[in-house]
Structures are given as structure tokens and as C-alpha cells.
Amino acid sequence: MISINQVTKQYKGAPRPALDQVSLEIDKGEFVFLVGASGSGKSSLMRMILREDVPTSGSIHVLGENLIGIPNRRVPHFRRSLGVVFQDFRLLPNKTAAQNVAFSLEVIGKSAGFIAEAVPDVLRLVGLEEKASSLPSELSGGEQQRVALARAIVNKPAILLADEPTGNLDPNTSAGIMALLDRINLAGTTIVMATHDVGIVDKGRKRVVELSQGKIVRDERGSGYGVSK
Amino acid sequence: MRANFVFTEMGIAIRRNLSMIISVILVTFISLTFVGTAGLLQQQISSMKTYWYDKAQVAIYLCTKTSPQDVCPQGEASKDVRNTITSRLDSGTLKPYIEQYYFENHDEAYKTFIKEFKDNAVAKYVTPAQLNETFWVNLKDPNQAPIIIESFTGLSGVEEVKDQRSYLDQIFAMLNIASLAAISIAGLMLFSAVLLISTTIRLSAVMRRREIGIMRLVGASNFYIQLPFILEGVVAGVLGSLLAGGAIFALVQFFVQGFLAQQLPFTSFVGLGDAWTLLPGLLGLGALLAGLAAFTSIRRYLKV
Incomplete structure (x- = not known):
């Protein structure tokens, strides 16, 4: 599903590479925590998977696409099979929850009929059917992240990338978001989640990939945030 | 879409x-x-x-008494000059290029001049004798004016040959x-x-x-x-x-x-x-x- 092979990314002017000979295989249906200090290369790795950036050397295959050779015009189509959520939600402030979700379908040319059906469905899935017509400013942080999640999964992506999705949320709200991610994962979506949240990773008992200084220093299944026991 | x-x-x-x-x-x-x-x-x-351009003509101005000495040493153009020009215009070499031509004498030139400059002070001082007698030539193709100009420039009794298009x-x-x-x-x-x-x-x-x-x-x-x-x-x-x-x-x-x-x-x-x-x-x-x-x-x- 995601196959990363000997990937190195050297940014211009940086003393050491952001990613250094990273190799990683992620299978269909997996839930992977990506952990590590700030600057360890988590975000760089996510950017590579999204094809927002290309590695200096090495190869990346995602969903059968070779991301090194993919022509620019096919990148948008590739991204439609991926969902993404961020720490800062990235909702459009002048659109309601439902409009935010609908926007992501409108811009990929889905029909009005499809949107009218899919949006309420996905809002129900994330538990926000009551708040469909609220603006982001009228929603709590947890609710905003649910809208962002709804937007990320409304097009039924095969992979969901979550970059510190609980970074701005309190532990209770985070637990709610994690429960939701688990449900999405159980429905068959592969999830890669970068996080700093020790509690969440320890509780999750899932595959943990730890990055340090651009290198993978640990890759264990059913593990916690810290050094394995 | x-x-x-x-x-x-x-x-x-x-x-x-x-x-x-x-x-x-x-x-x-x-x-x-x-x-x-x-x-x-x-x-x-x-x-x-x-x-x-269709209206523009080539003018062959004949010498008058008041023409400059160096171009017109004989003074006023004689009848012979007019005959020479007429026969040349009617000749086989030039005729094919010419649509029509007509001759304008001193009095006709004076009438035209007065009409055009009737509000101008200069009209009072001009006499018919000062105005050139002129052959006005309409060409079939106005671009061929140089043929006429070359044929008549320098001919004795001709003061100047002018293509009106040069003004335009x-x-x-x-x-x-x-x-x-x-x-x-x-x-x-x-x-x-x-x-x-x-x-x-x-x-x-x-x-x-x-x-x-x-x-x-x-x-x-x-x-x-x-x-x-x-x-x-x-x-x-x-x-x-x-x-x-x-x-x-x-x-x-x-x-x-x-x-x-x-x-x-x-x-x-x-x-x-x-x-x-x-x-x-x-x-x-x-x-x-x-x-x-x-x-x-x-x-x-x-x-x-």
C-alpha cells in the first residue's frame, strides 16, 4: 500500500538530511503511529507520501503509483485516494461544516446529487449531524477536527494521513477523535498518524515507527511511545 | 466539471x-x-x-513670363510647346497609360484660383498672366506618374511636372x-x-x-x-x-x-x-x- 525505499531528502542549506535512508512498508488496513521529536522528519515523510515533495534519492510507491515518476498532471487524481487532517484543522472560516465538506467534493467535480447524499452521511458518521450548518467559529476544537475528518474521508480514501490531529485538543476530546479514527481504520482505511501524544500511543498498542534525526530508529507492532518493554 | x-x-x-x-x-x-x-x-x-488617388492628376506646368530664368530662359511658352506636348500625349508610347487630359489656359487657371482663394488677400494681387498654363493628365494607374514626369521634365517651355499625389x-x-x-x-x-x-x-x-x-x-x-x-x-x-x-x-x-x-x-x-x-x-x-x-x-x- 505504501512502500518507501531508501528515501533521503536533503533540503538546500540544511546541515543534515531531513530524511536519511528511510525504508518503510505499510500494508492495507494498518494503523501506524509515527513518533519522534520535532524536526525528526515525521512531517517530511508525510509530505513525501502526499507527493507534496519529492525525495532527493530513493523511491516511494503509494497505492501502486511510483511517486518519483508520476507526471504532475496525474498528481491531483492520485491525491483523491488519500485523506489528510492536520493539527490546525484547516477549515474554511466562511463556510458551514456541511459546506466545508461539500467544498472538497465540488472541487473534484462530484455531482450535486452525490454531494447531497454523501455530506449528511459522513457528518452523521463523525457525530456532527446536528451541527451541519454551524460555522467553524461556532464549533469547539474537537468538533472542528471532526469536520476536518469528515472532509478527509467523505471521498472514501484508501489511506488517511493525520498530522498531529490531537495536538490542539484536550485529552478527553482527543480520545473521542481516536475512537473515530479507530472506526475509520476498522472500516478498511489505512491510517498513518504522526503524533507527540504519549498517552494516545501507549493506549493504542499499535505499530509504532519512531524517527530521530531523519532515520527510523524503531519499528514495532503493538508498542508504546517510549522505548519498548 | x-x-x-x-x-x-x-x-x-x-x-x-x-x-x-x-x-x-x-x-x-x-x-x-x-x-x-x-x-x-x-x-x-x-x-x-x-x-x-483616383482624383489626383499629374500637372505639366508651362513657363510664364514670371517663371525663374534658369528653367525658362525663353520666357512665356510658345504655341509650339503646346503642340509638342499634345502630340506626345497622343503618341502611341504614352496614350495607353492616359485616361484623359485637358489643357487649362491663363484665364481658366485664374478663374479656378480666384474661386479657391476668394477669401484670401493674395487673390487681389494675382493676374492671369502669372498663373501657369497647365496640362492636367489623369492616368489609368496613378502609380505610373513617373512615366509622365520623365517624359516632360526638362522639355523646353515646361516649368515643372508635378504628381499631385506627392501633396497627398x-x-x-x-x-x-x-x-x-x-x-x-x-x-x-x-x-x-x-x-x-x-x-x-x-x-x-x-x-x-x-x-x-x-x-x-x-x-x-x-x-x-x-x-x-x-x-x-x-x-x-x-x-x-x-x-x-x-x-x-x-x-x-x-x-x-x-x-x-x-x-x-x-x-x-x-x-x-x-x-x-x-x-x-x-x-x-x-x-x-x-x-x-x-x-x-x-x-x-x-x-x-
């Missing part, structure tokens, strides 16, 4: 960016008005050329310079319009960078992302060219037909029909330039 969505996005962009859009419309308007004016001038020149050419040269000036100004203005459009579109893209970021993340095609911006530029360009078209029509209707044509009744001027032929070009130019400027600037700003 959902046209409805694209137009809504474009509407939002235009509303947020209204003052810039208005300046784009105005600059396009003014520059295309100059382009249109240059076009009208060219049409005016060509219509005047066909009108006047001076007028046309001036009109041409005016239209060149209009085109140069138009070029500069169009250049600034293009820069202004690029800046506007870039500003518009910065203002909407959140939307663009999300569109890219969820996999909207580049075409879909760029289209509202390009349309924004094209709409501004087309509005500007429509205004320019209106200005050209007003210029023709009120200045050329309403004023010039009244003042100079025997000259043919450009009409609304000529303005109509310019309109598609102006619209096309406005839309194309604005579209291209918007497209290149948004391309540079938005990478995949």
Missing part, C-alpha cells in the same frame, strides 16, 4: 478584489481605445487614399505617424495592463490561499483550481474591451460623423460600419491578453 461552482468562486474572487479589478478594466479600456483609434486612422487613410502623401504620412503614435501608446498601456492583471491575479490567489491549499490536498485538478482566476482576468479584460468598443463607436458617431463630416463635407470619413469591423478584434485582444496574463501568473504561483 461544475460550471455553477466555478462561476460562484469567480464571483467571490471578483467581489473581494473589486478595486484591482476596476483598475484592470480601466487600463484595458484606455489601452484598447488607443488600439481602436489607430485602427480607425488606418481605415481613414485607406479610404482617403482610394478617394483622392505628406498628409498620409502625418496620419500614419499619428496612428503609429497611438499604437505605441497602446502598446505601453497594454504592457502595463498585462502587469496589472498578473499582480491582481496573484493578489487574488494569496487572498484565497486557504481554499487553494485545500483544493490541492483533496486532489482538485490544476485546471479546476486555475479556471476561476483565469476567468476573473478574462471577465475584466472583456469588460475593458467592451468599454473601449463603446468609446470607438462614440468617437465615430459624435466626433467623426457629427463634427468632422459636417466641417469637411467632400471628404469620405470612417463610419459606424468601420467601427463594427474593429469590435471583434478589440474584444478578442482584450480577452486573449487578460487570459494569457492571468494564466501565466497563476501558473507560476500554483505549483502542484
